Amino acid sequence: MFTAFFFTLKRFGVPVSINEWMTLQEALKAGLADASLSVFYRLARAILVKNESYYDRYDRAFAEYFKGIESDDILVDEILKGLEDVDPLTLTEAEKRLLQALPLEEVLENFRKQWEEGHYKGHVGGDRAIGTGGRSTQGAFGYNPAGVRIGQGYGRHGSAIQIAEKREFRNYSSDMILDTRILRVALSKLRTLLPEGPFDELDIDNTIDKTCRNAGDLELVWKRSRKNKIKVLLVMDVGGSMEPYHWAVSKLFSAAKSQIKDLKHYYFHNCVYQDLWTDIERSSSIPTSDVINQYDKDYKVIYVGDASMAPSELLDVNGCIEYFYRNEEAGIWWLHKLMARFPASVWLNPMRRRIFETSLSGRMISKIFPMFELTLDGLDEAIRALLKPKRPVITPEEIQSFISRRNRPYQTMY
Template structure:
């Protein structure tokens, strides 16, 4: 049921899986939705979408698939009113028995036939079958408890379409917002547990082992408590084409500074050569070789840059954009050195991912580093790549 909705969600990048889809079918068959489009909107969302970042995409998919349906709760109210006007069904015992004998298949077949022949001004949609069933004066259905259930619960909810149209969750979209707090959240994903501080935690395994070796005389072994920390190195492009993104990069930088104790950061101009800069305005340089040698392999490294440059800047000796700058090794070799030195390196690119393929230098850099968009979603995938064993 509603396969097109499933597809619309997937197309918009909401990671819905088949199991969740089955769970929704389960919810439908247990009549949790109770013929209300609004209830369907909320319950389906709780089953299919697991992050408020995807709520806006859900709203859009919902509008695409169900936007044409007129307000459902209103319809139910109208049906209910008409039902109330109708005299209660008077069935003889024989008739009741006949109703009970009617199998669901038969009932459904008759019902559908009824629907087809019905000339009615009410719009009929598949998911409202129960609703229409109830208003049909066809005796058997009025007697069936399922038919009368419509609109039993009064609803103060707004109509689902109106809610989806409001798109309240636009601001939660992962691919749009990137404030300091959300960057911090993402960066904190890559914190890892290490042992640190005074030895004040009892090591049970060690204690047992030592006690046994000590012929049963108790011998306590203490170890350091586990704490969280990240070792992170940021390498940021401060070249001219990065100017539009300087605000974004500085937000990333200030967030990293706040939560990472062991933060190392350097700047570069378009591409990395033999020198990195600790301060871009004063051009105070340090040797790239030294930085690579003196930084532990365990540092997670994030390069931030648009990877947008002339191929010669990447591939040629003395290709640096600054005319007076002489580099005897092409930039791409330095980049490969960075990649080789550290276990985990990613590249964050503020340009939209769909442009990457059209920029030759970006394509080449993508072959060296896993590249992610500098958006919340991109950073999340990047962070995941950084902590993968």
């Protein structure tokens, strides 16, 4: 039943599995949907959707799949068609007699008239509408799901579609730019557990061992349980082009601070060179090589920046946008060094993927670091990328090829 709905959900990116689909069938079989579309809407949602951030997509898929029932006209046509489609084989003799007593055309005509007059309102399917002359719908058409069920479903149909169309859960949709609580939730996935903290777990093997050595006099040995231990470097772009995203970045920062105990943060402008700023005003700095040497390679590094800059800023010696700042090594080499040191690195970009992938610098940097949008989905993917085995670090040859392949109209300037 509704198999196409399953694929509609898939198409809208709702992760539904066969298991859940079978559960839904089981539920429908048990009559839990109560032949009502709005109950079905909620039942299917409870069974198929396991995260409120997909509610919005579910709503859209639902509205699309069931949209045939949106307008009154279409509904009337469907009901009338449904009535015509009655399968005579399902009739009992008694029902047949009843039906014969009531010409179908007359019923349909009457139904249409009542419908247009609005008599269906407040009535469950309007048994008055169809069952003229005191004959109830149930009596004549009880066997016919198209008659009663669709009619009955209408008000509810409408409301389920309306609920779906209202898209109440748009704010929980994960492609929305983030708020701090959601960010914290996302970042908390970074936590990994390692032995730490008080010795409060009984170490049975050692207890037995010690007790034996103690000539059978009990000696309990305790071990430490596991605690969260994650180390993160947050490296943020505070350049002029990042200004519009300031809010998103500061939210990410405050969320990270509350979730990650060992969080270090540095700033850069457009691209990383030999210095990283330790404050947002860029008044004090630490050599990038110190950062590379100081922190061990277990640190997970999250870069936040729009990665949009002139190719020269990335590829040239002295390419830094700041007039008084000279860099002896092109920025791209610094990025490469950082990546080589900290293989668990990701780059979060506040711009949409389709935009940052069109810029040359964006494309090159995303070859070095896995790059994700600074949205909840993007952050999820980024964190998964941080926790997964690392992809191979880009080779120096590839970096060299970026530099040499570029046509260099401004070459003579340097």
